[in-house]
Amino acid sequence: MAAFAATAGGLLRLRAAGSEGQWRRLRGAGLLRGLLQPESATGVAAQRRRVAHFTFQPDPEPREYGQTQKMNLFQAITSALDNSLAKDPTAVIFGEDVAFGGVFRCTVGLRDKYGKDRVFNTPLCEQGIVGFGIGIAVTGATAIAEIQFADYIFPAFDQIVNEAAKYRYRSGDLFNCGSLTIRAPWGCVGHGALYHSQSPEAFFAHCPGIKVVVPRSPFQAKGLLLSCIEDKNPCIFFEPKILYRAAVEQVPVEPYNVPLSQAEVIQEGSDVTLVAWGTQVHVIREVAAMAQEKLGVSCEVIDLRTILPWDVDTVCKSVIKTGRLLISHEAPLTGGFASEISSTVQEECFLNLEAPISRVCGYDTPFPHIFEPFYIPDKWKCYDALRKMINY
Amino acid sequence: MKKMLAAAVSRVLSRVAQKPASRVLVASCNYSNDAMFEIKKCDLYRLEEGPPVTTVLTREDGLKYYRMMQTIRRMELKADQLYKQKFIRGFCHLCDGQEACCVGLEAGINPTDHVITSYRAHGLCYTRGLSVRSILAELTGRRGGCAKGKGGSMHMYVKNFYGGNGIVGAQGQIAEAFNMAALWKLPCVFICENNLYGMGTAAERAAASTDYYKRGHFIPGLRVDGMDVLCVREATKFAADYCRSEKGPIVMELQTYRYHGHSMSDPGISYRTRQEIQNVRSKSDPIMLLKDRMVNSKLATIEEFKEIDVEVRKEIDDAAHFAITDPEPPLEELGHHIYCDNEPFEVRGSSQWIKFKSLS
Numbered sequence: 001m002a003a004f005a006a007t008a009g010g011l012l013r014l015r016a017a018g019s020e021g022q023w024r025r026l027r028g029a030g031l032l033r034g035l036l037q038p039e040s041a042t043g044v045a046a047q048r049r050r051v052a053h054f055t056f057q058p059d060p061e062p063r064e065y066g067q068t069q070k071m072n073l074f075q076a077i078t079s080a081l082d083n084s085l086a087k088d089p090t091a092v093i094f095g096e097d098v099a100f101g102g103v104f105r106c107t108v109g110l111r112d113k114y115g116k117d118r119v120f121n122t123p124l125c126e127q128g129i130v131g132f133g134i135g136i137a138v139t140g141a142t143a144i145a146e147i148q149f150a151d152y153i154f155p156a157f158d159q160i161v162n163e164a165a166k167y168r169y170r171s172g173d174l175f176n177c178g179s180l181t182i183r184a185p186w187g188c189v190g191h192g193a194l195y196h197s198q199s200p201e202a203f204f205a206h207c208p209g210i211k212v213v214v215p216r217s218p219f220q221a222k223g224l225l226l227s228c229i230e231d232k233n234p235c236i237f238f239e240p241k242i243l244y245r246a247a248v249e250q251v252p253v254e255p256y257n258v259p260l261s262q263a264e265v266i267q268e269g270s271d272v273t274l275v276a277w278g279t280q281v282h283v284i285r286e287v288a289a290m291a292q293e294k295l296g297v298s299c300e301v302i303d304l305r306t307i308l309p310w311d312v313d314t315v316c317k318s319v320i321k322t323g324r325l326l327i328s329h330e331a332p333l334t335g336g337f338a339s340e341i342s343s344t345v346q347e348e349c350f351l352n353l354e355a356p357i358s359r360v361c362g363y364d365t366p367f368p369h370i371f372e373p374f375y376i377p378d379k380w381k382c383y384d385a386l387r388k389m390i391n392y
Numbered sequence: 393m394k395k396m397l398a399a400a401v402s403r404v405l406s407r408v409a410q411k412p413a414s415r416v417l418v419a420s421c422n423y424s425n426d427a428m429f430e431i432k433k434c435d436l437y438r439l440e441e442g443p444p445v446t447t448v449l450t451r452e453d454g455l456k457y458y459r460m461m462q463t464i465r466r467m468e469l470k471a472d473q474l475y476k477q478k479f480i481r482g483f484c485h486l487c488d489g490q491e492a493c494c495v496g497l498e499a500g501i502n503p504t505d506h507v508i509t510s511y512r513a514h515g516l517c518y519t520r521g522l523s524v525r526s527i528l529a530e531l532t533g534r535r536g537g538c539a540k541g542k543g544g545s546m547h548m549y550v551k552n553f554y555g556g557n558g559i560v561g562a563q564g565q566i567a568e569a570f571n572m573a574a575l576w577k578l579p580c581v582f583i584c585e586n587n588l589y590g591m592g593t594a595a596e597r598a599a600a601s602t603d604y605y606k607r608g609h610f611i612p613g614l615r616v617d618g619m620d621v622l623c624v625r626e627a628t629k630f631a632a633d634y635c636r637s638e639k640g641p642i643v644m645e646l647q648t649y650r651y652h653g654h655s656m657s658d659p660g661i662s663y664r665t666r667q668e669i670q671n672v673r674s675k676s677d678p679i680m681l682l683k684d685r686m687v688n689s690k691l692a693t694i695e696e697f698k699e700i701d702v703e704v705r706k707e708i709d710d711a712a713h714f715a716i717t718d719p720e721p722p723l724e725e726l727g728h729h730i731y732c733d734n735e736p737f738e739v740r741g742s743s744q745w746i747k748f749k750s751l752s
Contacts, residue, residue, distance in 0.1 A: 123575065128568035138554065170547040172539040173729040173752065175554060208730050208739075232732035309737065 052190065052242075053378045054282040058249040059219055065252035074244040076218035076251045077106045077183075080225040081144065083255035085114045088142050091229070093119045095129060095146025095183075103148060104185055104244050130156035130182065134164050134234075137177035142229060150184040150238055151195040157203070164234040165209030178232035183225070186214065186238035187279050188330050188376055193369035196241075199278070199331040204236055205308045205340060211235040211260060212307040216281040218249045223258030224305065231260060240278040263311035265318065269300035272386060273318040275327045275341060277304040280377070284328055287382040297390055307337055315341065316348045323354035324389050328377050333361040355392035358385045426450040427689035431623040437605055437643075438612035443630035447622050451691045454682065457499065457621050459700050461491040461679045464515045466708045467524050468652075471514065471531055475656045479716055480531045484545045485512045489651040492678035493585050494519045496624025501632050508554040511546040512585070512650075520553035524708060528715035536718040542725060570641070574611050579635035581628075582608065584645045585618065591654040592663045605645035618646030619676040649676070724748065 061068055071079060085091050093107060099121045101108035111119040122129050126147055133145040147153045153160075160182070168176040188197045204212045211233050215221035221239065228235035266281070267288060274284040281303045288299035300318050304310060319325050325345055327338035338359040345357060360377040368375050426448050434442045468488040474480045487494070494515035497507075509516050517527050522538050530537030530548055538548050548556040566582075573580045584604045588595050595602045605613030612634075616627040624646060631642045649672045653660025660669070686692045727739040727748030738747040 123568070123571055125568040125571070127565060128572055131565065131568070132572060168729045168732065168752075170539065170543050171549040171555070172542055174539065174549045176732065178732050211731075309731075 052246070053373070053376055054279060055286060056217070056243065056247045056282055057285050058247070059217060061250035062219060062252060065256040066254045068250040068252050070248060071218050071251040072243075072245050072249075073218045073221055073239065073247045074104050074106045076222040076249075077225060077239060078108055078110070079251065079253065080222040080229075080255070081107060081110060082113070083226060084142070084144065084229050085110065085118060087255065088229075090141035090179075091118070091144060092136065092141060093144045093146070094122050094132070096124060096148045097121060098146055102146065104239075104241065106183075106239075106244075107146075126152050126154075126156040127159055130159040130164070133180050133182065134159060134167070134177045137164075137180035137234070138167070138175055140179065142179040143177075143181070144229060145180065145182045147182060147184040149196055149198075149241075150186040150200050151198045153182075153184055153200060153236075156182075160204070160210060160234070160236070161207045165207050167209075167234075169209060176232070177234050179229075180234040181225075181228045181231075181237060182235070183237045183239060185241035185244075187240045187242060188367070188372065189242045190372065191369075192241075192367070193372075194366050197330075197367040197372070199238070199329065201238060201277075201307045202331055202335055202337045202340075205310075205337050207308075209234070210308065212238070213260060213305065214238045214240070214278040214307060215305070216240070216278055216303050217243070217247050218251045220258055220303075220305065222251055223256050224260070226255055227257045227260050230257070235260075238278065242279055258305070261306045261309050261311055263305055263314040264303045265300060265314065266303055267299065267301040269298035269322065271297045271299065271322055272324040272326060272389065273300045273302060273315070273322045274382075274386075275302045275304055275315060275325065276329060277307065278330075280328050280330060283377070283379050284326075284382060287379050287386060290379065290383055291386055295387065295390060297386070299386075304341075310341070312344055312348070316345060319345050319349045320352045323352055324358075325353075326358040326360065326382065326386055326389060328360040328382050330362050330376055332364045333359060334364050336361050355389045358389050360385045423451060423692065424690050427686075427691055429622055429685060429689075431620060431626060432617045434617075434623075434627055435605065435615035436612075437603075437608075437614065438610075439614065442614055443616075443623075443626040447626050449622060449686075449691070451686075453499070454686045454691050455696070455700065457495050458679065458682055458686070458697060459704065460495045460498075460519060461621065461682065462701060462704045463524060463707065464488070464491045464494065464518055465679060466704050467518065467527065467711075468514060470708050470712050471528065472652065472656070474528070474532065474712060474715070480545075480656075481533075482544055483511070484531065484656040485654065486652040486656070487512045487515045487650060489672070489678075490585055490587060490618070490648045491515055492621040492624055492682075493583075493618050493646050493648050496618075496621040497583070497628050499621070499625040500628025504552060505632070506552050506554065508557065510557055510559045513546065513548060513556040516553065517548045517550065517556065520550055522548060522550045522553075524711040525714050528711045529718050532715045532718075533720060534715060534718035535721040536714060540725060541721040570608055570611055573641040574608075577638065577640040579638070580641040581631045581635055582611070582641060582643045584643070585648055586645050587648050587650045589650075589654070589663065592658065594663065603645075605643050608641070608643035611641050611643050613643035613645065615645045615647065618648030619678045619681060621678055621682055724751075728752065 081093060097103055098107045098119060099111050107119060129145050133143040136143040164177050164180060187199050201212050204210060213224050213228055213235060215224045225237055228237050274288060276284045285301055288301050291297040291299050300322055302315060302318060327341050329336055329338055338361055342357040342359060360382045362375055362377060428446055428448050430446050433445050436442045465488050468486040471480060471484060471486060475484050498519035507520060514527055526538040530539055530543060531545055533541045535541050546556050546558045586604055590598050605615040614627055617623045627644060631644050634642050651669055683697055687694060727750040729752055730750050732752045736749045736751045739750050740747055
């Protein structure tokens with residue numbers, strides 16, 4: 001029961017360790033059914049993990065944007081896209097399978113509402129999708145491209161890095177593809193394995209000319225996505241797929257903006273700064289609570305929100321105050337974005353640091369299938385690193 | 393016939409030395425205003441009918457095409473010279489020999505149509521409206537260049553012309569583009585300027601099929617003589633009409649030739665013989681073909697053409713002088729236009745203490 005309460009808004013993962021060894025994910029309605037299922041149904045020797053590696057913590061209901069509605073992440077995305085298409089007559093949404101609503105239901109109802117000229121499917125070619133999006137954006141229309149999984153964005157890497165990012169620069173501001181936004185589901189999901197779990201933000205952080213954004217919750221997602229769409233630079237918007245259904249919050253119905261390149265201090269503290277983005281923010285929030293309870297350590301929790309260009313000031317101000325920094329992300333350690341943050345912070349705040357900057361990240365391996373629970377930087381690994389930092 | 397004409401002209405000239413020669417010529421000689429020419433039939437793929445085999449060329453148009461082609465030719469040769477004098481650095485891909493392609497293309501489309509091309513773009517830059525000055529200044533990297541000196545040879549842009557692109561490894565991209573264009577019936581003409589060599593590799597050794605106009609597979613295509621500006625013009629008009637009448641995309645292969653190597657670092661003779669280049673130059677040079685046609689049909693005289701040559705030469709020399717003497721863009725430009733931002737931000741880089749401000 002405690003487990004159930006803890007994961008009320010979270011994702012339930014059952015592992016049927018029978019012959020297939022497959023993961024089964026039960027969604028909201030099936031939650032109860034899964035719990036009440038007798039052991040024998042899935043095999044005597046079945047090991048079951050019922051706890052996701054994080055607990056989604058919703059933010060308080062926002063009051064300043066008008067009427068709100070309970071939405072999960074994919075509904076918030078749909079709402080943002082709906083607002084965009086309504087406000088901007090040139091906006092179009094395209095990608096693989098977006099017409100029927102998308103594999104994650106992010107575009108449900110939009111084709112019926114706005115017509116097949118504005119919400120349409122593309123052939124199975126990521127390079128073509130982004131190339132096509134760049135072309136639309138150059139003519140001035142607003143292009144919202146969907147890449148079905150962030151893992152598939154690599155065929156389009158050349159188009160993004162060599163074409164989209166450099167369009168304005170190389171033409172001396174004569175042309176630009178600023179009205180392009182690329183959306184992609186991102187991050188681990190419990191059963192995604194090698195090609196449905198990657199977090200490629202570090203590859204794109206190395207490319208001046210584009211913006212990279214990762215939200216942590218439905219409210220943030222809608223505001224950040226609207227900001228990306230309206231921003232006059234090509235943007236990549238990564239949506240943590242594990243939160244599509246797990247994260248439920250009150251989200252305003254009307255459009256609103258969350259500013260880009262601004263990190264948010266979710267919780268103020270005085271002893272350690274914890275920085276993360278996307279799903280990992282919820283992990284470190286829990287770590288902050290654990291640290292307060294068990295060690296009496298006051299943590300400042302920062303959600304970076306925009307990876308590129310990132311908010312150096314907020315993070316550095318926080319480290320100057322606390323003297324300790326822990327950065328956490330699912331992507332592999334070497335060359336992950338934590339290394340950029342770490343490097344810059346030690347440049348700017350060297351004399352303020354009380355302990356070496358700690359990075360709790362995924363292992364330097366391809367994202368594993370069976371070993372996922374061991375791979376991801378869960379709250380215990382973060383807590384351990386934090387303890388070492390405190391005792392340095 | 394030519395000698396008689398020349399004699400008559402010089403007599404007239406000597407009598408009325410004050411008036412500008414061109415006006416005198418028109419007044420005293422009977423020139424036809426236009427003439428009909430036969431052009432080579434295009435090979436067709438998946439098309440019932442092709443462009444016409446005869447076309448009418450007016451004197452005015454003919455002189456205009458000649459001037460444009462000659463300007464491009466001289467501009468490319470000047471770029472060659474400037475490169476060897478090290479005023480132009482980096483990469484420079486010249487299109488002399490292929491002038492009929494860009495001039496013919498421009499003649500067949502509207503100024504409001506959109507054009508995008510690869511790196512051998514100087515000719516198209518000119519035909520799409522950039523001045524020789526801005527092209528040469530861009531090559532030398534000065535602030536008077538069309539991309540403020542930041543783009544160089546491969547990145548020149550102007551209204552309705554999207555460059556100038558350093559295209560690499562595009563076989564897959566082209567397949568995807570063909571698929572999308574045909575699927576959505578996009579009004580797009582895909583043009584292949586087939587100059588027989590892909591960098592240093594002959595077409596037969598790089599392509600399983602060298603009938604490039606058929607490579608659109610489900611997209612119809614035509615193969616055009618790319619050394620004849622009139623042939624290119626008619627084919628372009630045909631292709632543009634095909635697209636405009638919402639029949640979908642079409643592929644056009646222009647059979648042409650480049651005199652220079654692939655780029656300035658390629659002598660151009662290690663994979664082909666000088667004899668071959670000389671043959672093309674003497675038999676199918678586009679400028680020569682047009683000039684001979686016009687003179688033989690009495691549309692214009694050799695002297696007029698010589699005059700145009702002189703004017704063009706002067707224009708190019710002026711432009712080259714500008715390109716050499718114009719100052720380079722200021723160092724602050726390094727950080728500009730990375731992003732479009734409301735407030736400028738600082739661009740970090742190789743030194744911790746030197747940062748550039750990015751403005752848009």
